[in-house]
Amino acid sequence: xxxxxxxxxxxxxxxxxxxxxxxxxxxxxxxxxxxxxxxxxxxxxxxxxxxxxxxxxxxxxxxxxxxxxxxxxxxxxxxxxxxxxxxxxxxxxxxxxxxxxxxxxxxxxxxxxxxxxxxxxxxxxxxxxxxxxxxxxxxxxxxxxxxxxxxxxxxxxxxxxxxxxxxxxxxxxxxxxxxxxxxxxxxxxxxxxxxxxxxxxxxxxxxxxxxxxxxxxxxxxxxxxxxxxxxxxxxxxxxxxxxxxxxxxxxxxxxxxxxxxxxxxxxxxxxxxxxxxxxxxxxxxxxxxxxxxxxxxxxxxxxxxx
Numbered sequence: 195x196x197x198x199x200x201x202x203x204x205x206x207x208x209x210x211x212x213x214x215x216x217x218x219x220x221x222x223x224x225x226x227x228x229x230x231x232x233x234x235x236x237x238x239x240x241x242x243x244x245x246x247x248x249x250x251x252x253x254x255x256x257x258x259x260x261x262x263x264x265x266x267x268x269x270x271x272x273x274x275x276x277x278x279x280x281x282x283x284x285x286x287x288x289x290x291x292x293x294x295x296x297x298x299x300x301x302x303x304x305x306x307x308x309x310x311x312x313x314x315x316x317x318x319x320x321x322x323x324x325x326x327x328x329x330x331x332x333x334x335x336x337x338x339x340x341x342x343x344x345x346x347x348x349x350x351x352x353x354x355x356x357x358x359x360x361x362x363x364x365x366x367x368x369x370x371x372x373x374x375x376x377x378x379x380x381x382x383x384x385x386x387x388x389x390x391x392x393x394x395x396x397x398x399x400x401x402x403x404x405x406x407x408x409x410x411x412x413x414x415x416x417x418x419x420x421x422x423x424x425x426x427x428x429x430x431x432x433x434x435x436x437x438x439x440x441x442x443x444x445x446x447x448x449x450x451x452x453x454x455x456x457x458x459x460x461x462x463x464x465x466x467x468x469x470x471x472x473x474x475x476x477x478x479x480x481x482x483x484x485x486x487x488x489x490x491x492x493x494x495x496x497x498x499x500x
Contacts, residue, residue, distance in 0.1 A: 203290045207263070207283045208255035215486040216389040217250035219493035220363030223381040226497030234370060242369055245322075250362055253307065253329035258336065259283060260300040262344070265337040267293050269345075271411050274403035278479040280396055281403075304330065321369050325361060332358035345409060347417035351390050360386040377452075377500045380445045384456055385493050387441060388463075391434035392485040395467065398427050399475040428467050435463045438492075445496065452499035459492045 225243050228234055263282045266272040275281030285291050307330050315323035336344040336354035344350035363382035367374040397404070397415040404411035405420065418426040439460035446453025466484055471477040 199290075203285055204256075206290070207259055207285055208251065209259055209283055210255065211279075211486065213251060213255040215392070215489050216359055216385075217254045217362050218247065219490050220359050220382060220385040220389070221246045221250065221366065222490075223385050223493035223497045224363050224378050225366040226494070227377060227381075227500045228366060228370060230498070231500060238370065239366075242366055246362060246365055249325065249329065253326070253333060254358065254362075257300065257303045257307065257330075258333040260296055260303065261333055261337040264293055264296045264300060265339075265342065265344075266407075266411070267296075269407040269409060269411060271400065271403045271407035274406060276399045276403075276475040278399060278475055279482055280400045280479075304334065321365075325365050328357055328361050344413070345411045347412055347414040351393065351414065355393065356386055356390060359389045375500075376448060377496075380441070380448070381493075381496045384438060384441045384445065384496060385489065387434055387438045388485075388489040388492055391431050391438060391463065391467075392482060392489060394430035394434060395428075395470070395478065395482045395485060397430075398470070398472065398478050401427055424472060427472055428470055431467045432464060435460050435467060438463070449496075449499055452496045455495040455499070456492055459488050459495070463488050 221243065225239070225246070228239055229236075259282075263272070263286060266282050267286045272282040272284065272287060286293050286296065307326055311323045311326040311330070314320075314326070332354045335341045336350055343354045360382050361368075363385050364374065364378055367378035371378075394415055397413045400411075401413070401416050401419055401424075404413055405416045410416075412420075414430040415427050418429050422429075439457055442453050442456035442460055444453075445456055463485055466481050466488075470481055
């Protein structure tokens with residue numbers, strides 16, 4: 195593989211859209227207030243911001259997607275996916291790299307991240323080490339056996355995805371401030387919930403491929419579909435956006451402008467999910483794009499008004 199092809203493959207693997215509207219959004223929601231309302235040195239803030247963005251890109255964009263693409267290829271769910279916004283990066287399906295090579299890269303990456311975390315811990319950078327370990331936990335446990343939490347309802351998003359998105363959002367104030375303020379917890383929680391909600395929509399086009407995988411990938415979407423009927427495929431997203439609206443009420447009690455904006459965005463998101471045409475994957479993917487944009491708007495809005 196020549197250098198241009200290598201870079202194209204890596205860029206496809208990273209799935210920048212997913213990283214931008216989840217991890218990057220969470221970072222912006224809690225870093226922006228420190229630029230606008232605090233007197234920390236700009237150089238220090240920028241260094242932390244760049245470190246967090248790079249960490250999110252490498253662990254979420256690179257390692258997590260490597261492991262997820264490998265596991266979903268082995269279970270064949272990505273082979274059967276409609277593959278619009280969902281279905282992995284498809285670099286295996288398009289013969290850009292073999293599953294075996296991807297696994298080797300993933301194992302090497304795990305060793306590098308774990309080694310870096312250990313070195314940083316014993317060098318006194320304990321918080322950064324902890325953040326790396328949380329990201330590593332999320333990447334491995336979501337996709338890889340024996341846990342493979344993403345193949346089970348609820349536990350995948352709560353025990354793998356949520357900790358990673360919440361802590362990458364909370365990381366900036368946690369690293370820089372002696373005592374992170376309430377808005378840091380609120381903003382990190384809100385964007386983590388927004389992310390979980392749009393990821394549930396992301397799973398909808400894959401619901402039939404997931405349940406026919408080997409082993410079956412019983413996401414929360416698949417579980418509710420099988421239990422109550424296909425119309426309930428949208429229920430997980432509705433639930434998480436409802437939690438976003440409750441979080442908005444908490445924010446409103448402390449920051450009325452931020453909370454009101456977050457509530458409006460939550461209700462608009464609920465309306466969009468209710469309008470999903472489950473019979474047409476293209477419609478679901480188009481509306482998912484709207485939810486991605488609303489997630490970023492929520493991050494900017496709550497970051498601007500503290």
